[in-house]
Amino acid sequence: xxxxxxxxxxxxxxxxxxxxxxxxxxxxxxxxxxxxxxxxxxxxxxxxxxxxxxxxxxxxxxxxxxxxxxxxxxxxxxxxxxxxxxxxxxxxxxxxxxxxxxxxxxxxxxxxxxxxxxxxxxxxxxxxxxxxxxxxxxxxxxxxxxxxxxxxxxxxxxxxxxxxxxxxxxxxxxxxxxxxxxxxxxxxxxxxxxxxxxxxxxxxxxxxxxxxxxxxxxxxxxxxxxxxxxxxxxxxxxxxxxxxxxxxxxxxxxxxxxxxxxxxxxxxxxxxxxxxxxxxxxxxxxxxxxxxxxxxxxxxxxxxxxxxxxxxxxxxxxxxxxxxxxxxxxxxxxxxxxxxxxxxxxxxxxxxxxxxxx
Amino acid sequence: xxxxxxxxxxxxxxxxxxxxxxxxxxxxxxxxxxxxxxxxxxxxxxxxxxxxxxxxxxxxxxxxxxxxxxxxxxxxxxxxxxxxxxxxxxxxxxxxxxxxxxxxxxxxxxxxxxxxxxxxxxxxxxxxxxxxxxxxxxxxxxxxxxxxxxxxxxxxxxxxxxxxxxxxxxxxxxxxxxxxxxxxxxxxxxxxxxxxxxxxxxxxxxxxxxxxxxxxxxxxxxxxxxxxxxxxxxxxxxxxxxxxxxxxxxxxxxxxxxxxxxxxxxxxxxxxxxxxxxxxxxxxxxxxxxxxxxxxxxxxx
Amino acid sequence: xxxxxxxxxxxxxxxxxxxxxxxxxxxxxxxxxxxxxxxxxxxxxxxxxxxxxxxxxxxxxxxxxxxxxxxxxxxxxxxxxxxxxxxxxxxxxxxxxxxxxxxxxxxxxxxxxxxxxxxxxxxxxxxxxxxxxxxxxxxxxxxxxxxxxxxxxxxxxxxxxxxxxxxxxxxxxxxxxxxxxxxxxxxxxxxxxxxxxxxxxxxxxxxxxxxxxxxxxxxxxxxxxxxxxxxxxxxxxxxxxxxxxxxxxxxxxxxxxxxxxxxxxxxxxxxxxxxxxxxxxxxxx
Numbered sequence: 001x002x003x004x005x006x007x008x009x010x011x012x013x014x015x016x017x018x019x020x021x022x023x024x025x026x027x028x029x030x031x032x033x034x035x036x037x038x039x040x041x042x043x044x045x046x047x048x049x050x051x052x053x054x055x056x057x058x059x060x061x062x063x064x065x066x067x068x069x070x071x072x073x074x075x076x077x078x079x080x081x082x083x084x085x086x087x088x089x090x091x092x093x094x095x096x097x098x099x100x101x102x103x104x105x106x107x108x109x110x111x112x113x114x115x116x117x118x119x120x121x122x123x124x125x126x127x128x129x130x131x132x133x134x135x136x137x138x139x140x141x142x143x144x145x146x147x148x149x150x151x152x153x154x155x156x157x158x159x160x161x162x163x164x165x166x167x168x169x170x171x172x173x174x175x176x177x178x179x180x181x182x183x184x185x186x187x188x189x190x191x192x193x194x195x196x197x198x199x200x201x202x203x204x205x206x207x208x209x210x211x212x213x214x215x216x217x218x219x220x221x222x223x224x225x226x227x228x229x230x231x232x233x234x235x236x237x238x239x240x241x242x243x244x245x246x247x248x249x250x251x252x253x254x255x256x257x258x259x260x261x262x263x264x265x266x267x268x269x270x271x272x273x274x275x276x277x278x279x280x281x282x283x284x285x286x287x288x289x290x291x292x293x294x295x296x297x298x299x300x301x302x303x304x305x306x307x308x309x310x311x312x313x314x315x316x317x318x319x320x321x322x323x324x325x326x327x328x329x330x331x332x333x334x335x336x337x338x339x340x341x342x343x344x345x346x347x348x349x350x351x352x353x354x355x356x357x358x
Numbered sequence: 359x360x361x362x363x364x365x366x367x368x369x370x371x372x373x374x375x376x377x378x379x380x381x382x383x384x385x386x387x388x389x390x391x392x393x394x395x396x397x398x399x400x401x402x403x404x405x406x407x408x409x410x411x412x413x414x415x416x417x418x419x420x421x422x423x424x425x426x427x428x429x430x431x432x433x434x435x436x437x438x439x440x441x442x443x444x445x446x447x448x449x450x451x452x453x454x455x456x457x458x459x460x461x462x463x464x465x466x467x468x469x470x471x472x473x474x475x476x477x478x479x480x481x482x483x484x485x486x487x488x489x490x491x492x493x494x495x496x497x498x499x500x501x502x503x504x505x506x507x508x509x510x511x512x513x514x515x516x517x518x519x520x521x522x523x524x525x526x527x528x529x530x531x532x533x534x535x536x537x538x539x540x541x542x543x544x545x546x547x548x549x550x551x552x553x554x555x556x557x558x559x560x561x562x563x564x565x566x567x568x569x570x571x572x573x574x575x576x577x578x579x580x581x582x583x584x585x586x587x588x589x590x591x592x593x594x595x596x597x598x599x600x601x602x603x604x605x606x607x608x609x610x611x612x613x614x615x616x617x618x619x620x621x622x623x624x625x626x627x628x629x630x631x632x633x634x635x636x637x638x639x640x641x642x643x644x645x646x647x648x649x650x651x652x653x654x655x656x657x658x659x
Numbered sequence: 660x661x662x663x664x665x666x667x668x669x670x671x672x673x674x675x676x677x678x679x680x681x682x683x684x685x686x687x688x689x690x691x692x693x694x695x696x697x698x699x700x701x702x703x704x705x706x707x708x709x710x711x712x713x714x715x716x717x718x719x720x721x722x723x724x725x726x727x728x729x730x731x732x733x734x735x736x737x738x739x740x741x742x743x744x745x746x747x748x749x750x751x752x753x754x755x756x757x758x759x760x761x762x763x764x765x766x767x768x769x770x771x772x773x774x775x776x777x778x779x780x781x782x783x784x785x786x787x788x789x790x791x792x793x794x795x796x797x798x799x800x801x802x803x804x805x806x807x808x809x810x811x812x813x814x815x816x817x818x819x820x821x822x823x824x825x826x827x828x829x830x831x832x833x834x835x836x837x838x839x840x841x842x843x844x845x846x847x848x849x850x851x852x853x854x855x856x857x858x859x860x861x862x863x864x865x866x867x868x869x870x871x872x873x874x875x876x877x878x879x880x881x882x883x884x885x886x887x888x889x890x891x892x893x894x895x896x897x898x899x900x901x902x903x904x905x906x907x908x909x910x911x912x913x914x915x916x917x918x919x920x921x922x923x924x925x926x927x928x929x930x931x932x933x934x935x936x937x938x939x940x941x942x943x944x
Binding site for chain 3: 372374375376378379381382383385386388389390391392393394396397400409449452453456457459461467468469470471472473474475476477478479480481484485486487488489491493494495496498499502529533534537538541579580583586589590592593596597600610611614615618619624627628630631632634635638639642
């Protein structure tokens with residue numbers, strides 16, 4: 001059981017700097033997800049924590065001990081790779097016990113640890129099988145088992161579900177979440193899939209180009225993204241983005257002037273004092289658009305995507321396409337008119353030039 | 359109701375494909391199957407310079423196994439095979455593993471280890487014949503350096519001449535083994551190495567317990583290829599020692615060739631070639647059988 | 660990961676350099692011997708550099724060494740080998756490509772069995788096939804001619820060539836082939852317009868293997884090439900092992916180098932392609 005403290009980390013390959021001045025604290029026992037597009041440095045960061053990647057500057061502390069330049073074996077970590085990397089010619093039992101045999105543990109101790117891990121991961125019947133005879137989920141558990149027998153304090157996951165088909169992915173995702181609940185070990189998980197991040201994380205770290213854009217619980221990052229990048233990365237369908245300008249309203253509150261009309265911003269919590277004439281981007285999640293026959297705005301239906309338990313409705317408003325959610329079964333006719341209202345407590349405003357949240 | 363499929367009505371494309379394969383089918387039937395059957399037939403006759411129609415049953419095979427030269431050639435080949443295959447495997451594997459350690463100048467080293475394979479067996483035999491020349495070759499060079507007692511006259515020593523052939527051909531073929539095994543090593547999932555590092559397994563143990571077992575197929579392939587080369591051993595012997603001194607470095611392939619042409623004993627030579635074929639198949643067949651069973655068990659794609 | 664020079668690292672480099680020495684030694688001796696005069700050679704200093712460099716041995720090897728009945732050097736053999744290698748590369752590659760194509764995309768009935776028997780045929784020692792092949796060629800009237808030796812080389816290289824192309828074509832997505840058939844392509848059209856243009860890498864590999872293999876062949880050339888077409892390897896062996904009188908080691912070594920020049924040149928020029936050839940040819944299904 002261990003927390004990780006990363007301070008002022010720099011990682012570079014030759015002339016390319018991948019990670020620069022990164023600070024991060026992973027709390028003991030949490031499930032932290034590193035989320036970002038390819039090339040954002042999340043895997044590099046993970047490999048740096050693991051000791052598989054050289055660190056150019058900064059410190060990494062695991063469980064209170066400085067491990068910046070320590071060998072991977074001394075870090076008390078476990079790692080699950082995209083391909084699971086199980087030793088193909090060994091049985092499950094030997095896969096899990098190999099590191100213990102190398103360290104010279106007694107046979108009783110090895111048997112005890114392997115049995116305990118096998119029980120926790122429900123692998124007891126599979127101990128004599130070879131990796132090729134296991135299903136994807138079983139292989140994932142063996143990969144975790146390898147780390148479990150060494151009493152690892154931190155488990156690292158490098159996109160373990162990316163190679164799987166959609167159904168298996170959702171199944172293993174849930175297994176992983178249950179496992180974390182049962183074991184309570186610190187887990188750091190890398191993915192580019194925001195659904196995985198949302199469902200698994202206790203906290204999400206959104207990364208871009210070697211920097212951390214935002215850290216927070218899934219709910220916080222979803223509802224109050226710090227900048228345009230985070231806002232557009234999370235959420236499906238993606239957040240609707242509209243350009244507008246801030247104007248001062250009569251009652252000394254701010255209003256937002258959009259192509260299709262004005263919206264009062266009395267309900268919006270600004271971070272700093274807003275400036276009039278500021279050019280902004282309005283971020284609207286599809287679920288914060290409500291169809292209301294008495295609503296102030298009118299649009300035309302363009303497309304309906306039925307998803308089973310709900311539908312996504314795309315409509316045109318003053319020349320822009322917006323999406324909103326409808327309960328399943330409700331499907332307005334194409335090209336029909338609809339009226340809607342916007343819940344200003346749920347919106348996000350971003351400065352159009354700095355892209356930061358206002 | 360669908361039309362019945364008549365076997366002679368194939369789609370035009372399939373017909374063309376069958377026609378295109380005709381030359382191959384002819385080659386296989388005539389040149390492969392046909393020649394084997396022919397040799398088998400000849401080995402059962404008393405043919406000498408020309409084929410004959412007089413059948414003598416297994417008499418030629420009996421004569422064969424009372425022929426000292428033939429028995430010696432089998433002995434030599436067995437010894438050669440063990441040493442050649444064993445040494446090539448060991449040297450090739452060591453070279454591959456060491457080169458795999460991210461050494462500098464890897465490209466240059468690989469070129470150096472593999473160039474002998476680009477030379478003909480004849481050239482290799484001739485070079486080593488010169489190197490091992492008792493008066494002017496290695497022995498002399500080492501002796502002039504002061505090591506008077508050192509004897510490297512294996513090439514004229516009846517008991518040791520086969521070792522010289524082993525030396526020359528191992529020099530030629532180890533690079534080939536290295537190239538194949540290196541390709542196998544490189545095809546191993548890099549993440550296995552990472553996993554082993556995190557598990558704390560020392561490098562040499564990763565090789566012995568994880569990597570080598572994974573190379574099982576490559577090693578089996580190399581073994582079969584080396585075995586094939588052993589059975590075919592002819593060029594190197596002809597160029598290096600001509601089978602000598604005396605008959606000390608006689609090998610089956612040379613025995614057969616000599617009796618096919620010079621000594622004009624077709625039937626005996628054919629019997630020898632049939633024996634060679636059968637023993638080779640006997641050695642190789644179990645391997646293939648084992649490999650297909652292994653592939654089925656592991657669920658090979 | 661410390662890439663500093665630890666003891667283990669030293670050991671690795673020592674072993675590799677030692678091995679390199681072992682592999683380079685014969686080439687060095689071969690070269691050095693070929694540039695010395697016989698007097699120098701008789702002094703017995705195998706490894707010494709030539710005190711007086713001479714290229715006489717090379718001239719002699721090329722144009723005046725005795726290769727059996729006549730003494731015109733090994734240049735005749737060189738051109739013979741060229742004359743054998745070129746058709747013995749082109750024909751097997753064409754056939755191999757056609758076969759591989761038919762076996763991988765079309766798979767007519769019985770082709771799997773044919774392929775299996777072909778692979779088995781690769782294991783038959785040449786000696787078993789030797790005399791019957793002579794008979795066949797004699798009947799066809801081409802024994803001892805260029806056509807004969809080319810046919811023999813073609814026969815012996817069918818397994819490897821077919822395997823190479825078949826495996827290569829199996830790695831091409833079948834969707835391409837299906838799309839071409841839907842577009843109306845027939846057997847030959849798809850071969851010439853789609854498959855062959857995609858085959859450049861494998862043709863390169865096959866050519867490298869075939870050129871090297873045929874050039875270095877001895878036994879087939881010995882038996883089937885006939886006196887006017889004896890390849891360089893056979894003539895080389897004649898020069899060195901059937902000369903009466905004093906043995907001219909420098910000429911012998913020069914002749915050996917000359918014989919090895921073409922395959923070595925192909926090797927050095929082809930680099931990774933050579934290795935690809937070896938590994939591809941080794942994968943027996």
